[in-house]
Amino acid sequence: MNKRLLLVLSLAVLPTSAADIEPDATRIVREAIDHWRGLSSYTEMTMVIHRPDWERSMTMRAWTKGQDQTLVRVVEPKKDRGSGTLTDANSMWTFSPKVNRVIKIPSSMMGQGWMGSDFSNKDIARADDIVDQYDHTILKREEVDGITVYEVQSIPHEDAAVVWGREVLKIRDDYVVLEHAFFDQDGELVKKLVSLEIGEMGGRTIAKRQRMVKTEEPNEWTEISVNDVVYEIDLKDSLFTLSNLRNPRD
């Protein structure tokens, strides 16, 4: 098979992947998010919250559909089993079986830690705001072990409801995000999400283990590991409803 044929074939199979044209920054970011979420997905993951004097591990199941809908439910520890959050567009609801109530997280609390982790509620809910509400430019392009890595700088629009001054992403040419750094309005690095392990899962190459670290507290971090993932499955819209958050039917 000659190289040209391979290229044609890959174009046919992966219509969105970069060919020999220079990809633009916005598309790279969009592709990276689509690559991570798929049109729909089901994920089993473990979240470890690490502090100097203690550590907490949680197992969770997550469903995503489209760009807006996400449902996350805690499996372990037993004490918190059934607790979960539902996000739709930029809204987030949380459910605790202890009080059997669904509560909408007010926008003033979106900057707070999600389930006590170093991810904020906003990190979980806003996922793809970065595509529409930011301007993207490629800062750098480098080859690492034969893979092209783009360094993309994303600056929020003037009117975007975002606390960050800019974000810098390192994205491989297969749309795996290696690094996602958040800078405040003064240009200081606030926190950074780093992919620690990249591998094949659910038919895609994805970041299997990611760690969020705040610059101010280098000894405190939260790690999310993907244990299992299935992409492009058929998920009903009724999955992403408040009544399903309260009474799971899965």
Add this chain to the structure above:
Amino acid sequence: MNIVLRLAWRNLWRQKRRTWLTVGAMVFSNTLLVFMISIQFGMYSLMIDNTLKVFTGHMQIQAPGYKDDQKMRQTVPAVVPLASHLREKFQMQTIAARGWAFGLASSEERSYGIGIFGVEPEFEPQVSSIPGLVKQGRYLRERDASEIVIGAVLARNLRVAIGDELTLLGSGLDGSFAAAVVDIVGIFESGITDIDRNFAEMPLASFQDMFAMQGAGHQVVVGAETLDKATLLQPEIAAALPEAADLVVLDWDALQPGLKQAIQADMSSAFFMYGILVILVAFSVLNTQLMSVLERTHEFGIVMSLGLRAGRLGRLVMLETALMGMIGLVLGAIAGAIFTTWFTVNGLSIPGMEEMAANFNLPARIYPEVTPWTTVAGPIVVFLFTLLAAVYPALRLHRLHPVEAMRTH
């Protein structure tokens, strides 16, 4: 009576009106000083008392670092036994254990992030003014009831009333989901919007249960009778802590650093004003004494040619001033004390000050504090500056030539 003293006294009344005018200036400034200093210190002790009475207390036992980070995990273990041990040991009721956590409070309609205190219902009223400020409903009663009291602004924001349920969500000590449904039994109104909007109190045992505290809390609040006693009590409390415990005792200045700074800033601006007042009085005395020396040039020339030395004359002038100053001091202090005491009984309210006063946790009506110190401090300073003002006229006498002086009329 000493001849110089008698002379001085007589000289003073040679120009009755002038003397009385100068004394009047002194009395006026002294009265003003007594009044202002009394108000000022009355205000400071109110500021300290009222600020500390809300939550802080005179001192707190906390885990090291808690004051700055306020992290859930910086706990005081077995906080209730510790508080009751201290109450017994010091025979004081003004010691109470507390927990503090950040949480989300939700009514049917709305949610707000608030600070939740877990308190001992029977002892919290001894260390905090909040229980006494419950305007609707009642304060907490039982240690483990699912009850809560919230601020009036928060109640309005959440659109809830007494008897409604509130859902609380937060993170427990072990990182677990903390959740509870509680009944609103009371609504407090401190008048300080920040407090009325952002805080709620629930019984400590329920708090510990909800946040999986395992008997721990975050602070033991200690109130003393007075600020001075608090200073003495602090090392005793520190010594009474269990030896193995890694805890610190912080005084009110460490807990509320802004308070002392605000007082110091106010104090320096006030003392600047007093300084100006005192200097004005001193210049009026200087003017009077200079005039009285100059108009007596002829007379001084005669007594000097008779052999009286300039130094003796100078002392005479100083003595005149001292006598005048003394009259001003005594009358001023008395007038000031009477005037101010009237306000200690009736209080003083300045129209339009209410809002500013609320910022400093002050009531709209201020009661000055009359002590011997506030009464004499100002007048004594005025007296000293009066003497200082007489130095120049007295020294001028040394340059007087008896013959030339006798020629002036």
